[in-house]
Amino acid sequence: xxxxxxxxxxxxxxxxxxxxxxxxxxxxxxxxxxxxxxxxxxxxxxxxxxxxxxxxxxxxxxxxxxxxxxxxxxxxxxxxxxxxxxxxxxxxxxxxxxxxxxxxxxxxxxxxxxxxxxxxxxxxxxxxxxxxxxxxxxxxxxxxxxxxxxxxxxxxxxxxxxxxxxxxxxxxxxxxxxxxxxxxxxxxxxxxxxxxxxx
Amino acid sequence: xxxxxxxxxxxxxxxxxxxxxxxxxxxxxxxxxxxxxxxxxxxxxxxxxxxxxxxxxxxxxxxxxxxxxxxxxxxxxxxxxxxxxxxxxxxxxxxxxxxxxxxxxxxxxxxxxxxxxxxxxxxxxxxxxxxxxxxxxxxxxxxxxxxxxxxxxxxxxxxxxxxxxxxxxxxxxxxxxxxxxxxxxxxxxxxxxxxxxxxxxxxxxxxxxxxxxxxxxxxxxxxxxxxxxxxxxxxxxxxxxxxxxxxxxxxxxxxxxxxxxxxxxxxxxxxxxxxxxxxxxxxxxxxxxxxxxxxxxxxxxxxxxxxxxxxxxxxxxxxxxxxxxxxxxxxxxxxxxxxxxxxxxxxxxxxxxxxxxxxxxxxxxxxxxxxxxxxxxxxxxxxxxxxxxxxxxxxxxxxxxxxxxxxxxxxxxxxxxxxxxxxxxxxxxxxxxxxxxxxxxxxxxxxxxxxxxxxxxxxxxxxxxxxxxxxxxxxxxxxxxxxxxxxxxxxxxxxxxxxxxxxxxxxxxxxxxxxxxxxxxxxxxxxxxxxxxxxxxxxxxxxxxxxxxxxxxxxxxxxxxxxxxxxxxxxxxxxxxxxxxxxxxxxxxxxxxxxxxxxxxxxxxxxxxxxxxxxxxxxxxxxxxxxxxxxxxxxxxxxxxxxxxxxxxxxxxxxxxxxxxxxxxxxxxxxxxxxxxxxxxxxxxxxxxxxxxxxxxxxxxxxxxxxxxxxxxxxxxxxxxxxxxxxxxxxxxxxxxxxxxxxxxxxxxxxxxxxxx
Numbered sequence: 001x002x003x004x005x006x007x008x009x010x011x012x013x014x015x016x017x018x019x020x021x022x023x024x025x026x027x028x029x030x031x032x033x034x035x036x037x038x039x040x041x042x043x044x045x046x047x048x049x050x051x052x053x054x055x056x057x058x059x060x061x062x063x064x065x066x067x068x069x070x071x072x073x074x075x076x077x078x079x080x081x082x083x084x085x086x087x088x089x090x091x092x093x094x095x096x097x098x099x100x101x102x103x104x105x106x107x108x109x110x111x112x113x114x115x116x117x118x119x120x121x122x123x124x125x126x127x128x129x130x131x132x133x134x135x136x137x138x139x140x141x142x143x144x145x146x147x148x149x150x151x152x153x154x155x156x157x158x159x160x161x162x163x164x165x166x167x168x169x170x171x172x173x174x175x176x177x178x179x180x181x182x183x184x185x186x187x188x189x190x191x192x193x194x195x196x197x198x199x
Numbered sequence: 200x201x202x203x204x205x206x207x208x209x210x211x212x213x214x215x216x217x218x219x220x221x222x223x224x225x226x227x228x229x230x231x232x233x234x235x236x237x238x239x240x241x242x243x244x245x246x247x248x249x250x251x252x253x254x255x256x257x258x259x260x261x262x263x264x265x266x267x268x269x270x271x272x273x274x275x276x277x278x279x280x281x282x283x284x285x286x287x288x289x290x291x292x293x294x295x296x297x298x299x300x301x302x303x304x305x306x307x308x309x310x311x312x313x314x315x316x317x318x319x320x321x322x323x324x325x326x327x328x329x330x331x332x333x334x335x336x337x338x339x340x341x342x343x344x345x346x347x348x349x350x351x352x353x354x355x356x357x358x359x360x361x362x363x364x365x366x367x368x369x370x371x372x373x374x375x376x377x378x379x380x381x382x383x384x385x386x387x388x389x390x391x392x393x394x395x396x397x398x399x400x401x402x403x404x405x406x407x408x409x410x411x412x413x414x415x416x417x418x419x420x421x422x423x424x425x426x427x428x429x430x431x432x433x434x435x436x437x438x439x440x441x442x443x444x445x446x447x448x449x450x451x452x453x454x455x456x457x458x459x460x461x462x463x464x465x466x467x468x469x470x471x472x473x474x475x476x477x478x479x480x481x482x483x484x485x486x487x488x489x490x491x492x493x494x495x496x497x498x499x500x501x502x503x504x505x506x507x508x509x510x511x512x513x514x515x516x517x518x519x520x521x522x523x524x525x526x527x528x529x530x531x532x533x534x535x536x537x538x539x540x541x542x543x544x545x546x547x548x549x550x551x552x553x554x555x556x557x558x559x560x561x562x563x564x565x566x567x568x569x570x571x572x573x574x575x576x577x578x579x580x581x582x583x584x585x586x587x588x589x590x591x592x593x594x595x596x597x598x599x600x601x602x603x604x605x606x607x608x609x610x611x612x613x614x615x616x617x618x619x620x621x622x623x624x625x626x627x628x629x630x631x632x633x634x635x636x637x638x639x640x641x642x643x644x645x646x647x648x649x650x651x652x653x654x655x656x657x658x659x660x661x662x663x664x665x666x667x668x669x670x671x672x673x674x675x676x677x678x679x680x681x682x683x684x685x686x687x688x689x690x691x692x693x694x695x696x697x698x699x700x701x702x703x704x705x706x707x708x709x710x711x712x713x714x715x716x717x718x719x720x721x722x723x724x725x726x727x728x729x730x731x732x733x734x735x736x737x738x739x740x741x742x743x744x745x746x747x748x749x750x751x752x753x754x755x756x757x758x759x760x761x762x763x764x765x766x767x768x769x770x771x772x773x774x775x776x777x778x779x780x781x782x783x784x785x786x787x788x789x790x791x792x793x794x795x796x797x798x799x800x801x802x803x804x805x806x807x808x809x810x811x812x813x814x815x816x817x818x819x820x821x822x823x824x825x826x827x828x829x830x831x832x833x834x835x836x837x838x839x840x841x842x843x844x845x846x847x848x849x850x851x852x853x854x855x856x857x858x859x860x861x862x863x864x865x866x867x868x869x870x871x872x873x874x875x876x877x878x879x880x881x882x883x884x885x886x887x888x889x890x891x892x893x894x895x896x897x898x899x900x901x902x903x904x905x906x907x908x909x910x911x912x913x914x915x916x917x918x919x920x921x922x923x924x925x926x927x928x929x930x931x932x933x934x935x936x937x938x939x940x941x942x943x944x945x946x947x948x949x950x951x952x953x954x955x956x
Contacts (some may be wrong), residue, residue, distance in 0.1 A: 035798075054573070055572055067286060072315065133314060175310075
């Protein structure tokens with residue numbers, strides 16, 4: 001078993017929309033939906049407020065801000081996705097933090113799908129894991145190798161051995177967060193995936 | 200702490216000024232002490248504010264979610280200030296002296312935004328950066344990472360000297376006397392942590408300007424302003440003091456027509472001592488230096504400063520910097536090459552028309568990058584750092600219009616730069632035009648916000664951009680600035696069209712509104728302030744703008760400015776343009792009026808402890824306060840006509856009428872005698888603090904009491920203008936008070952057990 005050296009303060013998972021919308025998606029419905037999530041306390045975590053960043057090109061879109069987790073319909077890097085940022089992780093091994101973040105992200109994707117609100121469908125067929133902690137997890141070859149080693153077990157457990165392909169993202173720019181792109185051909189649906197994640 | 204056990208503290212301890220390092224370590228210790236309950240909460244609050252660590256909306260742990268008010272279930276830990284929960288997210292303000300920021304510093308901001316905030320960097324109207332949703336325990340490391348690249352957050356908030364601002368064109372401008380940036384830098388370094396600036400009753404904002412006639416540093420709206428001048432070959436400054444926006448705006452007054460450069464620092468030190476010694480300390484609402492200058496008169500203030508200057512112990516730092524002045528105007532990284540008919544990509548000409556300023560250094564230009572609402576992502580910040588390195592060296596500046604400028608771009612590089620910016624979503628034209636709407640954070644994150652200034656700004660930006668090609672040039676050149684409340688962080692007083700958030704009780708519910716402020720002057724260093732014309736429902740503002748700009752475009756005389764048009768038309772006629780948009784449909788017919796922009800929740804004010812229940816369709820207060828608003832409007836008309844004493848009298852009557860409307864909600868028989876009204880108002884609403892709001896406390900109520908106790912003998916334009924501002928604020932406070940009181944009454948009725956229970 002790989003020793004856990006990476007204990008980032010924040011882990012984010014961006015699950016991409018499939019299909020990607022043509023042009024700019026209509027984000028307005030998500031403002032109301034996220035307020036509803038706060039009212040109904042539909043998602044895990046202490047949910048605080050909704051921030052509308054739709055005016056920023058390639059920005060965070062609509063953000064549901066929480067104390068220990070943020071959820072957002074994110075437009076960054078010109079790919080629309082559901083971004084879940086797990087915050088205030090206190091000395092958690094990366095694999096545990098990533099599992100928790102993935103579970104919350106899938107759960108949010110399901111809640112959005114169940115609401116019938118908005119045009120976007122978020123699929124676990126492709127997602128990105130971002131380690132938002134340059135001290136603990138620098139975006140370097142060594143950092144990637146370590147992260148890969150620490151996440152392999154989790155990914156095999158969730159998607160089966162050889163069930164997904166992992167590649168390094170952001171390698172071209174070491175200033176960006178260390179990130180891994182995960183592709184899951186024949187990905188399970190969110191309900192099944194959630195079950196596998198213990199959600 | 201990383202998995203390998205290294206902390207930011209360990210990693211960076213040798214990479215910053217030892218004094219800064221020690222101060223941050225000390226602050227980290229104070230965070231721990233407060234967490235353990237070993238430090239008084241008020242002491243900790245002032246400590247963190249002086250490090251730029253601000254509170255944020257809902258940090259009292261209560262939030263109205265649109266259905267009911269909910270407690271936010273944070274862990275039970277010590278507070279980080281009165282009524283401010285430890286775990287509630289807050290805002291970190293980061294001082295950027297004269298807006299100058301290097302690519303490396305920008306990259307660190309990008310990292311911090313991703314790791315501690317929401318990956319958004321916000322540029323403020325005072326050239327700072329702000330990061331939101333920050334946790335208090337992350338702030339020491341955040342400060343260390345900034346300190347390692349030469350940025351301090353010290354005294355970014357609190358009763359201290361705030362960021363020193365300056366014109367973003369300083370050093371490259373055609374009309375400046377000289378580059379003021381090194382002086383701004385020297386002033387910041389001299390006053391940072393100086394013992395003479397630690398005992399102010401309120402904040403102190405300085406600004407530098409290279410020339411008099413442009414907007415430049417907006418010195419006239421600052422606590423202290425410095426305009427570069429050369430006299431007989433010697434460098435110096437015209438120094439002004441006592442300006443300020445906020446609830447009651449003041450134009451700064453001239454302290455000195457020419458202060459030689461060697462006297463710049465000792466003179467401001469002397470002024471700081473006078474302010475610390477004589478400025479108001481207890482009543483925050485009267486504690487800015489503008490009130491001291493107004494109270495003493497500028498002649499007496501000047502005498503006191505000169506007296507203080509004469510006894511100041513000598514300090515070598517006053518002039519040491521002059522021998523080795525920081526080089527701040529920048530050096531180009533590419534040779535100067537004119538554009539001279541080079542290839543221009545589609546969209547370039549429109550962008551260049553508004554976003555390029557040709558420097559006085561031939562062949563170089565300033566490229567302005569418009570940031571919508573002052574926001575950019577971490578990715579965009581890194582991209583801009585790349586653009587700066589490639590085209591402009593270290594020459595990045597933030598602006599008070601919430602944009603970024605790159606200086607010393609070779610003109611021949613502009614098309615390529617534009618193409619790269621456009622590909623990154625940062626190539627929007629319209630810098631400093633009508634589409635480039637400025638806004639404070641408002642209800643998005645500010646505890647004081649009443650209405651959604653950012654939501655409105657985003658909506659206006661979207662609508663105006665869609666039709667900008669069709670807009671006449673005179674309309675394109677207008678400026679729109681929005682504040683979420685009367686405090687004017689969006690600088691609405693110096694916009695052609697300004698707004699500040701307020702609310703009205705209609706149909707038993709609260710409706711977000713914006714007060715419309717017209718005719719402010721941006722040029723001449725914020726030469727004059729606009730005046731309130733009327734309050735319009737938030738959702739009707741876009742149509743109001745259309746009506747105003749159409750009327751201006753069609754009604755202006757040749758080359759007539761917006762200010763001149765407003766003055767010629769007169770406020771009575773301007774109000775007629777607004778009138779059709781001031782009405783609010785009953786909830787059943789127009790529910791959209793009852794929520795704010797970018798927010799689907801039914802609007803509430805102040806996150807009161809109870810929701811607001813339907814009352815009568817139009818309350819008695821609602822009927823009677825209209826009289827006060829009419830009188831306030833008449834006061835403005837009289838002011839405009841130059842009849843200052845009538846204007847002042849109308850403004851006073853407006854306060855009396857609003858107070859009477861409030862009193863009559865409880866005591867129907869109150870007479871119209873001012874003594875009777877004031878006595879009842881004082882007993883029923885002021886002395887028991889029911890009129891007070893959580894932040895301004897009794898400031899607005901005191902306006903009426905002061906005016907009643909001290910009748911005026913002679914009135915000039917400034918006095919009349921000030922009284923009108925006071926009356927507007929008193930009326931707003933009356934609306935807010937009535938809304939609070941009726942909500943509390945409704946809640947009391949709700950929890951009363953049914954008869955016989």
